[in-house]
Amino acid sequence: MVVETLFISTALKTIGIVGSTLWIIPLIFAGISYYHYDKLDPESPIINRRTLYKEYDFVVVGGGSAGAVVASRLSEIPSWNVLLLEAGPDENEISDVPSLAAYLQLSKLDWTYKTEPTGRACLGMNNGRCNWPRGKVLGGSSVLNYMLYVRGNRHDYDQWEAMGNHGWNYENVLHYFKKSEDNRNPYLARTKYHNQGGLLTVQESPWRTPLVLAFVQAGTELGYPNRDINGAEQAGFMVAQGTIRRGSRCSTAKAFLRPIRLRKNIHIALNSHVTRVLINPSTMRAFGVEFVRNGHKQIVLARKEVIMSAGAINTPQILMLSGIGPQPQLSKFGIPVLRDLPVGENLQDHVGMGGFTFLVDKPVSIVQDRFQAFPMTMQYVMNAKGPMTTLGGVEGLAFVNTKYGNRSWPDVQFHMAPASINSDAGVRVRKVLGLTDHLYNTVYRPIANKDVFTLMPLLLRPKSRGWIRLQSKNPFVPPVINANYFDDPIDIKVLVEGAKMAIKIGEAQAFKQFGARVHRIKFPNCRDFEFGSDEYLECHIRTISMTIYHPVGTCKMGPSWDKEAVVDPRLKVYGVEGLRVIDASIMPTIPSGNTNAPAIMVGEKGADLVKEDWLQR
Numbered sequence: 116m117v118v119e120t121l122f123i124s125t126a127l128k129t130i131g132i133v134g135s136t137l138w139i140i141p142l143i144f145a146g147i148s149y150y151h152y153d154k155l156d157p158e159s160p161i162i163n164r165r166t167l168y169k170e171y172d173f174v175v176v177g178g179g180s181a182g183a184v185v186a187s188r189l190s191e192i193p194s195w196n197v198l199l200l201e202a203g204p205d206e207n208e209i210s211d212v213p214s215l216a217a218y219l220q221l222s223k224l225d226w227t228y229k230t231e232p233t234g235r236a237c238l239g240m241n242n243g244r245c246n247w248p249r250g251k252v253l254g255g256s257s258v259l260n261y262m263l264y265v266r267g268n269r270h271d272y273d274q275w276e277a278m279g280n281h282g283w284n285y286e287n288v289l290h291y292f293k294k295s296e297d298n299r300n301p302y303l304a305r306t307k308y309h310n311q312g313g314l315l316t317v318q319e320s321p322w323r324t325p326l327v328l329a330f331v332q333a334g335t336e337l338g339y340p341n342r343d344i345n346g347a348e349q350a351g352f353m354v355a356q357g358t359i360r361r362g363s364r365c366s367t368a369k370a371f372l373r374p375i376r377l378r379k380n381i382h383i384a385l386n387s388h389v390t391r392v393l394i395n396p397s398t399m400r401a402f403g404v405e406f407v408r409n410g411h412k413q414i415v416l417a418r419k420e421v422i423m424s425a426g427a428i429n430t431p432q433i434l435m436l437s438g439i440g441p442q443p444q445l446s447k448f449g450i451p452v453l454r455d456l457p458v459g460e461n462l463q464d465h466v467g468m469g470g471f472t473f474l475v476d477k478p479v480s481i482v483q484d485r486f487q488a489f490p491m492t493m494q495y496v497m498n499a500k501g502p503m504t505t506l507g508g509v510e511g512l513a514f515v516n517t518k519y520g521n522r523s524w525p526d527v528q529f530h531m532a533p534a535s536i537n538s539d540a541g542v543r544v545r546k547v548l549g550l551t552d553h554l555y556n557t558v559y560r561p562i563a564n565k566d567v568f569t570l571m572p573l574l575l576r577p578k579s580r581g582w583i584r585l586q587s588k589n590p591f592v593p594p595v596i597n598a599n600y601f602d603d604p605i606d607i608k609v610l611v612e613g614a615k616m617a618i619k620i621g622e623a624q625a626f627k628q629f630g631a632r633v634h635r636i637k638f639p640n641c642r643d644f645e646f647g648s649d650e651y652l653e654c655h656i657r658t659i660s661m662t663i664y665h666p667v668g669t670c671k672m673g674p675s676w677d678k679e680a681v682v683d684p685r686l687k688v689y690g691v692e693g694l695r696v697i698d699a700s701i702m703p704t705i706p707s708g709n710t711n712a713p714a715i716m717v718g719e720k721g722a723d724l725v726k727e728d729w730l731q732r
């Protein structure tokens with residue numbers, strides 16, 4: 116994403132800096148341990164339990180955006196024992212730095228998935244496959260993400276309810292969005308759509324370029340107000356808010372697990388890869404899970420429930436490995452079918468137009484070479500300010516409607532970043548995107564390190580549906596991911612309209628002060644089309660088809676008559692006792708906006724459903 120561009124620049128510098136000041140770190144740590152600060156500080160790292168009980172009331176699989184919330188909330192009941200099993204390790208100092216977000220991709224904290232080639236999208240990526248990063252770390256994808264705090268449109272949730280999911284309408288879910296939130300921008304915190312005092316800190320980055328103000332101004336030129344896109348109405352332009360706290364990333368691990376790490380009734384086991392849910396075939400009841408930790412296979416039992424929070428790719432994979440899934444898929448691998456359900460189907464993601472670059476004549480963007488690493492790092496470490504606090508590089512957000520959408524339910528979102536694929540001279544962003552050398556060298560190398568900004572239009576409600584399927588019976592082999600972008604032809608049409616709007620924004624009066632103009636070197640595979648024509652824009656979109664990393668929907672929530680449903684509106688897996696899914700995979704349709712806040716909301720509401728079901732017995 117355009118975004119990565121930004122941090123990339125800051126990142127490279129930063130790493131140099133961190134290196135040269137490493138001597139200070141042991142001193143700080145020595146001081147902290149001397150005062151046993153960890154016992155008092157609610158932000159001290161969690162305790163990684165080596166020895167586990169044989170049985171817990173609840174076993175939560177995956178400590179990501181939703182799973183961390185679920186485990187934290189369930190452990191509020193003192194008489195319940197909760198085990199959280201997470202495949203990855205804990206967060207680290209690098210993952211705390213907002214501007215370094217893209218540096219985590221392709222690292223040990225990333226599951227490093229890739230989509231299948233389809234010939235319709237990701238054409239500019241190596242082998243026609245898009246990278247699909249996912250967090251393999253406590254906090255999950257909330258540790259890899261760009262921290263943008265967006266809830267989606269009220270109609271999304273009213274639609275969930277209308278599909279037969281009682282209790283999931285906007286008013287219901289707003290309660291849970293607010294429950295988590297500690298909004299530290301007073302102009303928003305005071306409104307009825309926000310909250311102060313929740314566990315999850317939300318605020319604007321303390322640093323920004325003048326380009327984002329021009330972006331918001333350009334929106335008003337196009338007839339869109341500057342408004343809280345998480346408030347009463349969504350259509351409008353805004354300086355982005357993010358899940359950061361005092362300039363650093365506020366993952367769900369930091370927000371929901373660290374403050375409760377001393378509770379006696381929650382155990383967290385890191386580096387514990389769950390391979391299977393144990394289900395009794397005669398009672399059809401889930402009674403535990405099998406997992407591998409440090410090379411040893413282990414089993415842990417669940418008295419009340421197993422809760423799957425492994426995310427939209429791994430939750431369906433684990434369910435299928437456990438005998439819950441489409442019969443033909445399971446039989447293909449000789450897995451006994453316990454329950455034939457459409458697990459892994461209904462995959463939806465937000466795809467956008469990546470690398471749409473505007474050149475500017477003033478030194479206002481993020482260019483790697485311009486940042487002085489030492490002062491920048493000091494600004495971050497001492498004051499929690501400066502370029503290192505940028506939300507993965509994204510500064511502005513907007514929701515607009517094309518001719519195919521409407522004002523109350525926009526169909527296109529813009530991410531505005533003051534950098535692009537050229538901003539780190541090809542060192543990192545192109546790698547994270549997996550761009551071919553030919554594409555990079557032709558289009559972006561000629562403007563390496565030049566001042567630019569990017570506008571990324573993305574499709575909010577795709578009609579195309581993809582799927583997750585097993586590639587092997589081996590739980591350590593990644594599943595097959597077919598994002599199936601642009602399978603439905605309307606999807607590309609909407610995005611082409613979004614691209615045309617991006618050109619209008621970039622050419623607005625507000626950007627003229629910077630001499631903004633579209634970067635016009637044609638993509639090599641699109642040369643036959645006139646630059647800026649619908650055909651050209653379509654070709655660009657199919658070439659750099661940018662995932663915004665929002666896969667959802669693969670264990671669809673729906674009423675009993677919904678043939679596509681895997682879980683009921685209380686998130687219980689159909690036909691299996693003691694098994695729930697609480698993560699982004701339950702979303703029946705993708706919300707119109709970034710999916711981290713919605714996944715956290717699902718965690719909050721899911722935990723309440725569990726409490727209701729067990730405490731009212």
Ligand SMILES: Cc1cc2nc3c(=O)[nH]c(=O)nc-3n(C[C@H](O)[C@H](O)[C@H](O)COP(=O)(O)OP(=O)(O)OC[C@H]3O[C@@H](n4cnc5c(N)ncnc54)[C@H](O)[C@@H]3O)c2cc1C
Pocket residue numbers: 176177178179180181182200201202203248249250251252253254255256257259260261262263264265387388389390424425426427429430433663664665666698699700709710711712714
């Ligand atoms: C690079 C990137 C950028 C993003 N940017 C944004 C953004 O700016 N704003 C936004 O709103 N959203 C963003 N998102 C999306 C958002 O972060 C996700 O939608 C959200 O985190 C999904 O939450 P989840 O709980 O469903 O899954 P996850 O957070 O992915 O959690 C799943 C957890 O389960 C663990 N797990 C998986 N398999 C196993 C297993 N077998 N055993 C044990 N544990 C397992 C994983 O390691 C992980 O910790 C981004 C995502 C990525 C990857």
